Amino acid sequence: MRLNSIQGYDKRIYFLLKFGRNPQHLESIRSGSIYMDRFRTYVEQEKRERKKGQGDSLEASLYLNVLSGQIFHEDTNELVATLGKSKLVLTPAGFLDRSVFCTMAVDASMLEILNDYDDHYEVEVIFSDEQKKDLPKVFGDHVISIEFTPFLNRFRDWFKKLETPLIAGLVNYEDFSINTTTRMRLFQKLDPHLFLLKSDEISYQNEYRIVPYSLTINEPMTISLGEMTNITSKVLDSSEFLNGTIKFKVAKLMFSA
Numbered sequence: 001m002r003l004n005s006i007q008g009y010d011k012r013i014y015f016l017l018k019f020g021r022n023p024q025h026l027e028s029i030r031s032g033s034i035y036m037d038r039f040r041t042y043v044e045q046e047k048r049e050r051k052k053g054q055g056d057s058l059e060a061s062l063y064l065n066v067l068s069g070q071i072f073h074e075d076t077n078e079l080v081a082t083l084g085k086s087k088l089v090l091t092p093a094g095f096l097d098r099s100v101f102c103t104m105a106v107d108a109s110m111l112e113i114l115n116d117y118d119d120h121y122e123v124e125v126i127f128s129d130e131q132k133k134d135l136p137k138v139f140g141d142h143v144i145s146i147e148f149t150p151f152l153n154r155f156r157d158w159f160k161k162l163e164t165p166l167i168a169g170l171v172n173y174e175d176f177s178i179n180t181t182t183r184m185r186l187f188q189k190l191d192p193h194l195f196l197l198k199s200d201e202i203s204y205q206n207e208y209r210i211v212p213y214s215l216t217i218n219e220p221m222t223i224s225l226g227e228m229t230n231i232t233s234k235v236l237d238s239s240e241f242l243n244g245t246i247k248f249k250v251a252k253l254m255f256s257a
Contacts, residue, residue, distance in 0.1 A: 003123055004108035008253045011170065014111070016103040016146040016208055019139030023235045026144045030232045032225045034155075038217060039195075040096040052201055053138040060095040060195055062187035063176045064088040092190050097216045100195070101155075103146065104135070105170055105208035114247065125246040130204045136238040138205075143238040147231040152210070154225040159212050167192040168210040173203035 004010045020026045025035070045055025066086045106125055115122040127135075152168060159166055174180070176199045186194045192213040 001113050002109055002126075003111040003113055003121065003250065009108040009250075012108045013105045013148045013170070013208065014108070014248075014250070015106050015148050016151065017106065017143055018103050018146060019135060019143045019238055021140035021142070023142045026142055026235045029146075030144065030229050030235075032228050034101060034223050034225055035220060036099040036101050036223065037220045038097050038099055041220075043096060052199070053134075056198060056202070058089060058176065058199060060098065061089050061091040062183055062194070063199075064090070064179055064184075065177060090187060092187065092194070094216055095194070097218065098195065098211055098213055099215065099217050099221055101210045103208050105148075105206050106145075107170070107206070110206070111250070118252075120249045120251050123248060123250050127242045128204060131206075132239070132242045134204060135242060139238075141238050142235050143241050144235055145233040146228075150231045151225075151228070154228075155210055158223055158225060162212075162215075164212045164215050166210055167195060167213050169196050169208065171196050171198050171205075171207040171209060173198055173200040175200050 004012075018026060018029060028035075039059040042055050042059050043057050046052050046057040047055070049055055064087070066088055110126055111123040112126050113121050114124055155168070156166060174183070174197060183194075183197065185191070186197070192211065195211045195213060196209065198207070
């Protein structure tokens with residue numbers, strides 16, 4: 001039985017994983033140096049590599065399947081174009097120049113309960129075969145684990161000094177072949193939750209991302225969160241990590257009567 005099947009544990013995140021091809025990059029994270037790139041970089045990466053993985057041409061955008069339609073100028077109401085069956089990618093101005101820090105989340109849905117004790121559960125992390133195969137191939141042969149809450153708190157504190165709001169959360173993976181009013185409303189309202197939407201083609205990534213959504217940048221930025229060796233693991237081989245055994249204790253939640 002998975003931990004998320006128990007009341008109160010659904011969507012709880014226990015730690016984050018950051019993969020990389022260069023172990024020195026991961027060591028720099030452990031020392032507190034956080035590199036954040038623009039969404040534009042990942043859009044261009046998929047176009048260049050012609051495959052979705054780390055790169056994603058639909059980042060920060062609304063994807064629509066159009067059977068037929070017309071496009072009008074928003075000011076003059078003049079007919080601009082008539083569409084037959086087509087696919088549209090609509091991106092709000094400036095959204096691709098927001099920065100993002102991406103990780104993989106290990107949440108309650110990935111924790112199998114091994115033993116149920118009076119005050120805690122003993123759990124084991126379960127990675128799918130797809131994750132074991134594709135995560136090292138797409139993101140690199142090295143990985144570190146990061147304690148979730150203290151890491152997120154450091155991020156929030158850093159951007160609070162700049163009076164810059166963050167949106168942080170698990171990515172919502174959806175079937176983009178189906179148009180939904182929810183996605184269209186996010187686009188129309190320029191809602192920052194648009195940054196947390198991705199195609200379910202890559203749902204195995206179980207991504208958790210942090211976006212300072214009011215900050216536009218022209219090039220990658222690096223921020224310093226201070227020494228983090230106390231909340232991160234050593235750099236590990238990603239295949240060995242994903243195929244290994246990871247067990248730990250989760251305290252039981254206390255509910256008032």
